[in-house]
Amino acid sequence: MESSKNLKIAEIKGEVMEINVKAKILSLSKREVQSAKGPLTYHYGLIGDETGVMPFTAWSFPTTVRENDVYEISKCYTKSYKEKLRIYFDNRTEFKLLTETMEVKRTYKYYEIKDLNLNDKFVTVEGLVTSENRREYEKDGEKKEVFQYILKDQTATIPLSSFGKKLEAGKYARIEGARLDEFNGYYRLNMSDKANVEYINIDLKDEEKIMDIVNLRGAVGGITVTGFIINMGEKSGLVVRCSECNLKVDDIRCSDHPEAPLKYDIFTYFTIDDGTDYLQVSAGFEALKEIANINREYLDNPQRPPLKKEVKEKIESALTHHALKIKGNLRINNMGISLRSTEISAITEDLVKSLKTEINGGSN
Numbered sequence: 001m002e003s004s005k006n007l008k009i010a011e012i013k014g015e016v017m018e019i020n021v022k023a024k025i026l027s028l029s030k031r032e033v034q035s036a037k038g039p040l041t042y043h044y045g046l047i048g049d050e051t052g053v054m055p056f057t058a059w060s061f062p063t064t065v066r067e068n069d070v071y072e073i074s075k076c077y078t079k080s081y082k083e084k085l086r087i088y089f090d091n092r093t094e095f096k097l098l099t100e101t102m103e104v105k106r107t108y109k110y111y112e113i114k115d116l117n118l119n120d121k122f123v124t125v126e127g128l129v130t131s132e133n134r135r136e137y138e139k140d141g142e143k144k145e146v147f148q149y150i151l152k153d154q155t156a157t158i159p160l161s162s163f164g165k166k167l168e169a170g171k172y173a174r175i176e177g178a179r180l181d182e183f184n185g186y187y188r189l190n191m192s193d194k195a196n197v198e199y200i201n202i203d204l205k206d207e208e209k210i211m212d213i214v215n216l217r218g219a220v221g222g223i224t225v226t227g228f229i230i231n232m233g234e235k236s237g238l239v240v241r242c243s244e245c246n247l248k249v250d251d252i253r254c255s256d257h258p259e260a261p262l263k264y265d266i267f268t269y270f271t272i273d274d275g276t277d278y279l280q281v282s283a284g285f286e287a288l289k290e291i292a293n294i295n296r297e298y299l300d301n302p303q304r305p306p307l308k309k310e311v312k313e314k315i316e317s318a319l320t321h322h323a324l325k326i327k328g329n330l331r332i333n334n335m336g337i338s339l340r341s342t343e344i345s346a347i348t349e350d351l352v353k354s355l356k357t358e359i360n361g362g363s364n
């Protein structure tokens with residue numbers, strides 16, 4: 001009779017035929033593929049124990065198995081898939097639910113902020129810790145605190161909330177075990193007081209990095225792109241807002257605040273192309289005021305209210321017919337990725353070329 005071997009995750013080396021592990025299901029997903037015999041459903045995810053974490057694939061899986069539960073899993077095997085060792089469960093594998101808790105030792109892959117993506121939610125990141133903001137909240141009747149920062153590396157920025165642990169603002173930190181998620185179209189990082197923080201002596205170079213649009217991935221901030229406008233949004237120009245709720249008013253008054261005075265504002269959206277791809281951009285007053293030469297006095301002048309046509313022309317002539325440099329934050333939705341700009345400036349075509357040369361390593 002064959003007996004299978006009890007192994008810790010870190011002890012699993014190479015392809016083995018039959019082993020038993022005691023592990024926690026860390027993540028669990030389902031996928032359907034087409035096989036020669038018709039549609040085939042399998043499960044995959046991560047399991048871990050005190051020694052490490054490993055990806056798994058389950059060809060057969062009890063429906064009672066849940067994320068965050070600990071199991072004694074017998075008769076599984078390992079195989080290399082895409083040069084990475086995976087553990088496999090099939091119809092001989094047995095799952096026995098255990099009531100004990102387990103502290104899993106995780107390893108977190110390092111990402112530059114621009115490369116963060118929701119396929120890998122627990123990560124290691126580095127960056128300058130900036131702009132501290134402390135907030136209190138209550139959880140289960142207990143007073144807790146969260147510290148909010150913007151983390152900035154040489155590629156991008158991202159908001160970071162640290163629950164219960166104050167970081168050293170102004171220092172460059174390496175954070176292991178931050179969790180990435182998306183809120184309202186923007187990425188953000190959260191960390192608990194268990195995340196490992198180490199301060200490194202690195203001077204972040206204050207140089208602007210122009211990104212190729214084709215390389216933009218996640219909804220991170222502090223991004224700079226260049227390009228030409230290839231399409232101007234038709235509803236760009238003067239907008240009217242309620243002074244109470246700041247929402248756009250299409251009628252002559254806000255339906256929620258009919259008494260509130262209205263105020264003029266500007267807004268535009270357009271598509272730019274930098275030769276690698278195109279990108280949807282939106283911009284409000286702050287991003288437009290300088291380049292379109294429109295100030296508050298112009299918009300708020302009671303003697304001469306701004307004219308729709310004039311504003312539209314001012315914005316269009318300022319933005320078209322030359323290259324633009326646009327800074328802002330990327331946002332993601334079901335239409336794809338777009339840029340909420342915070343700053344727009346005009347640049348010469350020569351500068352665009354020299355910038356491109358720089359990014360490409362100066363090799364052309």
Ligand SMILES: [Zn+2]
Pocket residue numbers: 242243244245246247254255256257260
């Ligand atoms: Zn209103």
